[in-house]
Amino acid sequence: MVKHDIKDSSLASAGKKRIEWADNDMPVLRKIREKFSEDKPLMGKKMSACLHVTAETANLARTLQAGGADLVLIASNPLSTQDDVAASLVADYGISVFAIRGEDNQTYYKHVRAAIEHDPVITMDDGADLVATLHAEYPQKCAQVLGSMEETTTGVIRLRAMHKDKALHIPVIAVNDAETKYLFDNRYGTGQSTVDGIIRATDFLIAGKKVVVAGYGWCGKGFSSRMKGMGANVIICEVDPIKALEAAMDGFMVMPMMEAAKVGDLFCTITGDIHVLRKEHFELMKDGAIIANSGHFNVEIKIGDLEELAVEKTVNVRNYVDRYKMKDGRSLYLLADGRLINLAAAEGHPASVMDMSFATQALATAYALENKLDIGVHDVPEEIEDWISRAKLESMGVRIDELTEEQKKYLASWQMGT
Numbered sequence: 312m313v314k315h316d317i318k319d320s321s322l323a324s325a326g327k328k329r330i331e332w333a334d335n336d337m338p339v340l341r342k343i344r345e346k347f348s349e350d351k352p353l354m355g356k357k358m359s360a361c362l363h364v365t366a367e368t369a370n371l372a373r374t375l376q377a378g379g380a381d382l383v384l385i386a387s388n389p390l391s392t393q394d395d396v397a398a399s400l401v402a403d404y405g406i407s408v409f410a411i412r413g414e415d416n417q418t419y420y421k422h423v424r425a426a427i428e429h430d431p432v433i434t435m436d437d438g439a440d441l442v443a444t445l446h447a448e449y450p451q452k453c454a455q456v457l458g459s460m461e462e463t464t465t466g467v468i469r470l471r472a473m474h475k476d477k478a479l480h481i482p483v484i485a486v487n488d489a490e491t492k493y494l495f496d497n498r499y500g501t502g503q504s505t506v507d508g509i510i511r512a513t514d515f516l517i518a519g520k521k522v523v524v525a526g527y528g529w530c531g532k533g534f535s536s537r538m539k540g541m542g543a544n545v546i547i548c549e550v551d552p553i554k555a556l557e558a559a560m561d562g563f564m565v566m567p568m569m570e571a572a573k574v575g576d577l578f579c580t581i582t583g584d585i586h587v588l589r590k591e592h593f594e595l596m597k598d599g600a601i602i603a604n605s606g607h608f609n610v611e612i613k614i615g616d617l618e619e620l621a622v623e624k625t626v627n628v629r630n631y632v633d634r635y636k637m638k639d640g641r642s643l644y645l646l647a648d649g650r651l652i653n654l655a656a657a658e659g660h661p662a663s664v665m666d667m668s669f670a671t672q673a674l675a676t677a678y679a680l681e682n683k684l685d686i687g688v689h690d691v692p693e694e695i696e697d698w699i700s701r702a703k704l705e706s707m708g709v710r711i712d713e714l715t716e717e718q719k720k721y722l723a724s725w726q727m728g729t
């Protein structure tokens with residue numbers, strides 16, 4: 312059996328069913344897997360991937376394996392691993408997995424180190440913990456890395472900051488910044504699965520509630536519009552004037568958090584920023600307010616302030632719900648320890664949207680191996696995005712028009728005016 316550190320091997324058969332179910336809705340990735348099986352573009356290459364260990368990720372791992380990669384998969388968040396999927400990957404597909412749902416910080420980083428000690432030439436990250444640890448603790452191994460794919464906004468922000476500080480020593484591809492990723496995964500995937508996570512954790516009726524969303528980026532837009540569609544009165548808090556204007560013209564109320572804190576029934580942060588909800592906001596919140604985060608790290612809600620303000624904390628008043636009782640008698644409810652609620656309390660993004668994100672990951676990986684990339688943060692090539700969007704449309708039975716020769720010429724010229 313391949314090397315692994317997982318919760319329970321006996322969960323494999325349940326995991327296999329979930330992997331196969333997700334695969335039904337991942338036609339583009341399947342197509343790439345078939346092609347990879349024939350062409351073997353990753354043959355013999357050592358790879359380490361630090362991603363949410365879900366059924367969809369399992370299908371990406373199968374695709375990389377079909378391409379010939381020698382893969383180690385670890386979790387990119389302590390609370391997002393699906394233990395049955397991890398078990399099946401090891402038992403049914405012979406893929407090395409180091410991930411246990413609920414692992415503590417020490418185990419999380421032990422797994423990150425195991426992935427680096429695999430000596431990868433290609434890495435994949437969701438939040439940049441793997442790349443950051445590689446640079447901090449194993450700088451001598453950076454030279455062998457030909458490319459690293461980054462899955463999420465927070466990771467790309469960290470990597471660009473590393474590059475700006477001249478601290479980045481490997482080539483990176485910003486998979487998150489591909490339109491085939493963020494326009495669909497962040498908007499529709501995070502949008503729907505964040506609603507799902509909140510409902511599974513609380514069984515809360517959305518209709519008629521005041522839902523405060525911090526961050527009107529791609530994830531925030533998706534979540535807000537879904538909440539609005541279910542009958543919530545959505546309030547947006549932003550720091551970017553353009554995003555705030557967009558939210559106002561999309562029909563949402565926009566106000567500072569100090570005002571929203573007084574009226575919200577449910578708060579959800581999706582900013583990628585730190586301490587967006589903190590003491591001065593908790594002090595104003597109504598009795599019964601529910602607080603969740605769907606941004607990458609659990610720093611958006613300043614949990615230390617909640618702990619300080621509370622006179623009593625009750626863990627698990629319901630699965631994934633902790634109650635903080637304030638000295639004035641109010642109860643505030645924190646979901647999933649402030650970790651991304653869609654992966655902690657639900658199953659993460661639906662397979663159909665991960666189909667595009669992971670198709671982008673797989674093709675970007677082959678591209679990084681075929682082309683010697685310079686150190687820095689690179690975009691996904693346009694041809695890859697074009698191929699993926701056409702393949703997805705085809706799988707949906709949607710056809711589109713094509714430019715005529717006359718139109719191509721017109722669009723490339725400047726002479727013709729009024």
Ligand SMILES: NC(=O)c1ccc[n+]([C@@H]2O[C@H](COP(=O)([O-])OP(=O)(O)OC[C@H]3O[C@@H](n4cnc5c(N)ncnc54)[C@H](O)[C@@H]3O)[C@@H](O)[C@H]2O)c1
Nearest residue numbers: 463464465526528529530549550551582583584605606607
């Ligand atoms: N839960 C998931 O599965 C999932 C999926 C994709 C991305 N993410 C994460 O979600 C976060 C947001 O991603 P995105 O793609 O929407 O990013 P984005 O850059 O498109 O949007 C973030 C928005 O937050 C706003 N913001 C920043 N600080 C703020 C503050 N203090 N108060 C209010 N607004 C603030 C920014 O102005 C911006 O409009 C990132 O951490 C990303 O990694 C999570």
